[in-house]
Amino acid sequence: MITPQMKxxxxSYIVKQELPRFMIRLDDLSVQLDIKPDYISLIIEQFKKMGLCEINETRGIGFPPTAFIITLTANAYDANRNGGFVFQEEIMKANLLKLDMELNQLSNESSGVIWDRVQKIMSIVNLISSTFPFINR
Incomplete structure (x- = not known):
């Protein structure tokens, strides 16, 4: 399972490189970061889809390839500077908890049709919140 910590x-590794274009050898990086090469490959592919890097070339046959030549975009540096994936997940959790508190407050002040709608929304928020222990763990 790929976690925000792994990402x-x-x-962090890729933004610390001397130049924005460089080669990543998956086996070497796997040992250094203690992440399986398959996961590193998937993470790099996701970074490409997110606009954090471009994959200029892959080396090796099969999956995962043995290496990537990548070029970083400014988005990668911004994502790292802004706290990365763990921070993003924490912000999402905090926002859902805040929404839950606001809905609880609203439900205490409401009645009738509004009350029914608030209860439905609260059940959805509670369902989403209850899945956090299972997401990316």
Whole structure:
């Protein structure tokens, strides 16, 4: 399973490189970061889709390839500076908890049709919140 912590390790590694274009050898990086090469490959592919990097070339046959030549975009540096994936997940959790508190407050002040709608929304928020222990753990 790929976690936000794993993504942050890879992100931190790539933004610390001397130049924005460089080669990543998956086996070497796997040992250094203690992340399986398959996961590193998937993370790099996701970074590409997110606009954090471009994959200029892959080396090796099969999956994962043995290496990537990548070029970082400014988005990678921004994502790292802004706290990365763990921070993003914490912000999402905090916002859902805040929403839950606001809905609880509203439900205490409401009645009738509004009350029914608030209860439905609260059940959805509670369902989402209850899945956090299972997401990226």
């Amino acid at each position: 942050d390790k890879v992100l």
